[in-house]
Amino acid sequence: MSALVAVLRLGRPVTPRLLLAVLAGVGAAGCAIGLTATSAWLIARAAEQPPMFALMLAITGVRAFGIGRGLLRYAERLAAHDAAFRVLAELRAASYAHLARLAPAGLAELRSGDLLARLVGDVDGLADLWLRVLLPLASAGIAAAAAVLVVTGLLPVAGLVLAVTVLLTVVGAPLAAGAVARHAERRLAPARGELAETALETLHGAPELVALGAAPRALAAVAAVSDRLAVAERGSALGAGTGTLVAGLASGAALWVSILTGIAAVRDGSLAGVGLAVVALTPIAVHEVVAPLAPAARLLPALAVSAGRVRDLLTRPEPVAEPASPAPVPTGPLGLRARSLLVRYPGTETDALGPINLDVAAGAHVVVTGASGTGKSTLAAACLRFLDPAGGLLELVGPHAAADITTLRGDDVRRAVGLCEQDPHVFDGTLGDNLRLARPSATAEELDAALGTAGLRAFARGLPKGLDTAVGEHGARLSGGQRQRLALARALLADVRVLVLDEPTEHLDEVAARAFVVELAKAGAGRTVLVLTHRPELFSDVGWSRGPDLAARGADAAARGS
Amino acid sequence: MQRRLLTKGGTAAGGLAVAVALGLAGTGLAIAQAWLLAHVIASAFLGGAGIDALVLTLALLAIVLLGRACVSWASELVAVRISARVKADLRARLMAAAVAQGPRLAAERSSARTALLVTRGLDALDGFYARYVPQLVLAAVVPVAVVVCLAAVDLVAALTVALTVPLIPVFMVLIGRMSASHRDRRWAALGRLAHRFADVVAGLPTLRAFGRAEAQVAALRRVTDAYRASTIATLRIAFLSAMVLELLATISVAMVAVGVGLRLQAGDLGLEVGLFALVLAPEAYLPLRRLGAEFHAAEEGVAAARDAFALLDEAAGRDPAGASGTLEPPPRIAALRIEGVSVVQPRRDVEAPAGASVEVRPGEVVALTGPSGAGKSTLLGVVLGFVAPTCGRVVVVAPDGTSLDVAALDADAWLARIAWVPQTPYLAPVSVADNIRLGAPDASEAQVAGALAAVGLGDVPADRVLGERGSGLSGGQRRRIGVARSLVRGAPVLLLDEPTAGLDAEAEREVLAAVRAEADRGAIVLLVAHRPGAMAEADRTVAVCWRGLGPGADDDTGAEADTGAEAEADAIELTNACEAGLAEADEAELADAGRAGEAELADAGRAAEAVDAAVLAAQAAVSGARGPRA
Structure with missing residues (x-):
């Protein structure tokens, strides 16, 4: 629950809107209760056949509540939706802003699509916390409390009974439902997953299952899983039904006990006869208003789990300590220098890289070799100041001065040092959108030149819509090679002095890779280029100099030690 | 509704x-x-x-x-x-x-x-x-x-x-x-x-x-x-x-x-x-x-x-895939004859295969060759009855010389005569033995062990339970399990789609020997082959080729289901296919490039599916995380 509170704080900027929605909601619920109570009073009083003017106020009240309820409900709906959208925007922006400070080194284990999708689902799902739980709870709760006060004024015992039964509906019913359904619900999610898996397997294998005559057996297996799911669903429904039963019994009890005490009170004169109708009928309206809260409250446990995951993420330590008074990045052509550089990911005990020594002179094209798992991507992350060195020194070296990377601001470093990642993200937009990310002001010629170097020009020109072609989610409409080339074009377009390329030839075939290396050397003229690859033999032309082999760092360190 | x-x-x-x-x-x-x-x-x-x-x-x-x-x-x-x-x-x-x-x-x-x-x-x-x-x-x-x-x-x-x-x-x-x-x-x-x-x-x-x-x-x-x-x-x-x-x-x-x-x-x-x-x-x-x-x-x-x-x-609204007739196939098959079969590929402006003809008799191993996209796998689909030919037909010849169109046969009865091994055999998340028994539930343990040994997988424990889609096995092992499955079926017709792709020379030799043994026991064997080893093992090789249908033939039959975005995706796919086509430069590279091209085409086709699968996974994860919806 403390996680829920922490996440609730994210919605704080929207508080006025939320209050507006609650206000309208209280009004609407109040009108519903008021309509019943006033009508009851009106009819009871009218039965005593008083003069007409004695009923006028009640008649006006009944009409006003009848009209007010519809209008206020309309206002509540609009205000609640407006507030929910604002909350969603806040939640997304706030969680994104936190994530942006962590990425990519602080989110290393979130690389898997599943976890990320779950996180995004968690954040979006938390908007439900306001719209479906908190707003109804607040408005119905306040209106019910007001009704309890009115009834208490008429007959204290009836007020107490009403209060107890409302609590039973809002708190007791969801608890009872949860207790009954817990066992079944725990099996629900795994059963759903198993069904999805078996169904997909069977559909994938359909042609062979048919050919082998094994389809009936496979279908029977799916049906067995489906039956297990149905059992779990029925168990879960039994829980929800129990909630309904508890709420229904509470509502009935409120009505019955109110009447019983009301009759006794009328007999001993502590309640006016007219008040009996009000005391007896008001609980019906109150329970109608609070009944939807029980299912809403049942969302809370799942939301608390979501909130916990989001909070865990938002309270992670940042992987980089930004300097209090940042030094300027050296001007002029830049090189890189590493001395006994050690890097480790936050929260881990082992070095992901190092110790290594590296010298990349300004304007040089250097190839660092490393098999997978030897820390290539870690070195790239350190060069872009996504990670702080755990030991040793990493410097940006200008013609006049060198600067320790830890004295620079991360954003300043990344204006000077660019990266083409090993597994680049292609955004769901057009080819042009993805390119201009690197340089929003890029001209058509610049885009074309970058595409040419990356070997994507012919492809782009061949498309009916050219650069306005949508690339699909994660670039799904491009082949692996095309995605890689798009990322290269993007990196080349960025106006940086040092370009770090992590496995740039990964998805290219031999011929394309060799052509690319030649183009890269040309495009990189005047820039410092650092290539991290497990295929250094591709970069054997003149103009490429060989840096250290990360796999041999142990030997290297030993040599330095001696 | x-x-x-x-x-x-x-x-x-x-x-x-x-x-x-x-x-x-x-x-x-x-x-x-x-x-x-x-x-x-x-x-x-x-x-x-x-x-x-x-x-x-x-x-x-x-x-x-x-x-x-x-x-x-x-x-x-x-x-x-x-x-x-x-x-x-x-x-x-x-x-x-x-x-x-x-x-x-x-x-x-x-x-x-x-x-x-x-x-x-x-x-x-x-x-x-x-x-x-x-x-x-x-x-x-x-x-x-x-x-x-x-x-x-x-x-x-x-x-x-x-x-x-x-x-x-x-x-x-x-x-x-x-x-x-x-x-x-x-x-x-x-x-x-x-x-x-x-x-x-x-x-x-x-x-x-x-x-x-x-x-x-x-x-x-x-x-x-x-x-x-x-x-x-x-x-x-x-x-x-x-x-x-x-x-x-x-x-x-x-x-x-x-x-x-x-x-x-x-x-x-x-x-x-x-x-x-x-x-x-x-x-x-x-x-x-x-x-x-x-x-x-x-x-x-x-x-x-x-x-x-x-x-x-x-x-x-339509019959289940597969042959839709009612006739029983003859108890003994004297020959399987493919007569001028062509299939127009939806969404592609081509006929693949185009006019394929071949006759295979019991005891023969015939290899289908040809560039990727020529329609070799489609031809196997026609034999199975899964794909209806645009023209031509496939017939089974009885010993007395009468011939029956496979389209007129009862689907289950015809499929019971066939052992088919597709390029990527389906593997259920059950034991290796049960996977092999998929097409022959009554096969004895000895038969299963014999089939495993025959394809060179004698050292794989038969009771090993496989993961999702055969995870934990190499591509070659998966193919060989598929072949082993077809062996225990003892069917008179064997259809093998590149059974030796991705196998080393030793494994290829073993698989081909097992296939030859099937032919020797009297089976009709039709196999799709890319590699020289498999071609050499065959008694005959038949080239399958495709034919473009010319610019006049607009094949956008799926257009009404196409959104603009999908049409674009198709354009990209086609460009890919062209690139792959250009790469097919010389004979030595043919097999590799073909596989790459096929893989790329298959990738493109499966891309949408992958997105769907991702959605499914994400939803499963989200639902698991958020618990049941109240």
Whole structure:
């Protein structure tokens, strides 16, 4: 629950809107209760056949509540939706802003699509916390409390009974439902997953299952899983039904006990006869208003789990300590220098890289070799100041001065040092959108030149819509090679002095890779280029100099030690 | 569609009858409650009766209240039971239809999309059955019953209700019409927003590297906000009709109350009757209002049902894939003859294969060769009966010389004669032995072990349980299990699609020897071969080739299902195919390039499926994380 509170704080900027929605909601619920109570009073009083003017106020009240309820409900709906959208925007922006400070080194284990999708689902799902739980709870709760006060004024015992039964509906019913359904619900999610898996397997294998005559057996297996799911669903429904039963019994009890005490009170004169109708009928309206809260409250446990995951993420330590008074990045052509550089990911005990020594002179094209798992991507992350060195020194070296990377601001470093990642993200937009990310002001010629170097020009020109072609989610409409080339074009377009390329030839075939290396050397003229690859033999032309082999760092360190 | 969902089969009928009975019981109890309440209050207030005088009525009231709680509890349980039963039934029928159509459907509809429909898609029916249908029953019964009861005691109140209640469904239809398109657009836009958020989060490392991460915070806020503004503008109108509905219901109740009050004051009416009308009048509107609130649940259910019925109708509208005749294949097959078979490939401007002909006799191994995309696998599909040839035919020749078109054969009987090994054999997540027994459930342990040894997998334990899609095995091992499976089937016809791709020379030799042994025992063997080893083992090789259909033939048959985006994807795919084609430069590289090209084409085809699968996985993860929806 403390996680829920922490996440609730994210919605704080929207508080006025939320209050507006609650206000309208209280009004609407109040009108519903008021309509019943006033009508009851009106009819009871009218039965005593008083003069007409004695009923006028009640008649006006009944009409006003009848009209007010519809209008206020309309206002509540609009205000609640407006507030929910604002909350969603806040939640997304706030969680994104936190994530942006962590990425990519602080989110290393979130690389898997599943976890990320779950996180995004968690954040979006938390908007439900306001719209479906908190707003109804607040408005119905306040209106019910007001009704309890009115009834208490008429007959204290009836007020107490009403209060107890409302609590039973809002708190007791969801608890009872949860207790009954817990066992079944725990099996629900795994059963759903198993069904999805078996169904997909069977559909994938359909042609062979048919050919082998094994389809009936496979279908029977799916049906067995489906039956297990149905059992779990029925168990879960039994829980929800129990909630309904508890709420229904509470509502009935409120009505019955109110009447019983009301009759006794009328007999001993502590309640006016007219008040009996009000005391007896008001609980019906109150329970109608609070009944939807029980299912809403049942969302809370799942939301608390979501909130916990989001909070865990938002309270992670940042992987980089930004300097209090940042030094300027050296001007002029830049090189890189590493001395006994050690890097480790936050929260881990082992070095992901190092110790290594590296010298990349300004304007040089250097190839660092490393098999997978030897820390290539870690070195790239350190060069872009996504990670702080755990030991040793990493410097940006200008013609006049060198600067320790830890004295620079991360954003300043990344204006000077660019990266083409090993597994680049292609955004769901057009080819042009993805390119201009690197340089929003890029001209058509610049885009074309970058595409040419990356070997994507012919492809782009061949498309009916050219650069306005949508690339699909994660670039799904491009082949692996095309995605890689798009990322290269993007990196080349960025106006940086040092370009770090992590496995740039990964998805290219031999011929394309060799052509690319030649183009890269040309495009990189005047820039410092650092290539991290497990295929250094591709970069054997003149103009490429060989840096250290990360796999041999142990030997290297030993040599330095001696 | 709603009617079809309600009347569908016999599965729901029994449950629905119980639901209606419970609805009727609930209505009776509501009326009884109103009358008892009115009686008790009137007696205590005007008659001055005490608890002792009202004991019986109060006891009855307690029983009625208890009964109402139990009825609403029971109707909820019944609704969920109906829903679970209908879902299980629909699921079984969908799976059966999809699997029967499998060989054909695979090309047209992704498995992941069907799997999504069978799981999460059908869950949308819960809302329909568990919430909408019970309210529908109540909405049909309660207003009528209330009006009849009111008419018996107070005609004016009855008229007030009778005149206003019918207006509510009218407005509900209007709301439905008006808001359906709004809502569809809204959900679509909401989906796009969520997708954009997910995309930006996934791309954070890239955004940071280019210094664009901070800019996205503002952009996210701006986009959501712009969306909010436009949505609220449309919601203002959409909610307006809901407001009219709400007003109608509450003002009617107010009118009844005021009318009753005035007549009471004038002495035209007794208090008991007045209270009865006051308590009962709102009951007439409640189910209708709740029905309006569940409209959305119903629409979601109907949308899911539409998908499900579409698939079922599609399947019912044509025969299951496979041969569709009734003839028994001859007990002994003297030859399998392919006579000028051509297949026009949907969405590709080609005929592949184009006019393929070959005859294979028992004891022969014939290899089909040709560049990738020539239609070799399609030709095997024609032999299986999964693919209908555009022209030409495949016949089985009996020993007496009579020949039968395979299209005229009974599908199951014909498939029982065939052992087919596709390029990537399907592996179930069961033991290796059970996978091998898939096509021959009665195979003995010795037979399984013999087949494993024959394909060079003697060292793989037969009781090893495989992971999802054979994970834990190399591609070569998977293929060899597929071959072993075909061996234990002892079928007279063997169709092998590149059985030795990805195998080292030693393994290839073993697999080919096993295939040769099958031919020696009298099997007809047709295999697709790329590699020289496999070609050399064959008695004959037959080249399969494809033919372009010229610029005049517009093949965009799938165009009506194509969105613009998909058409673009096709354009990209075609470009890919061209690139792959250009790369096929010399003979030595042919096999590699062909495989790469095939893989790329297959990738492109599967890309959409992969996205669907990702959606499925993500949804599973989200649902697992968020727990069941209440």
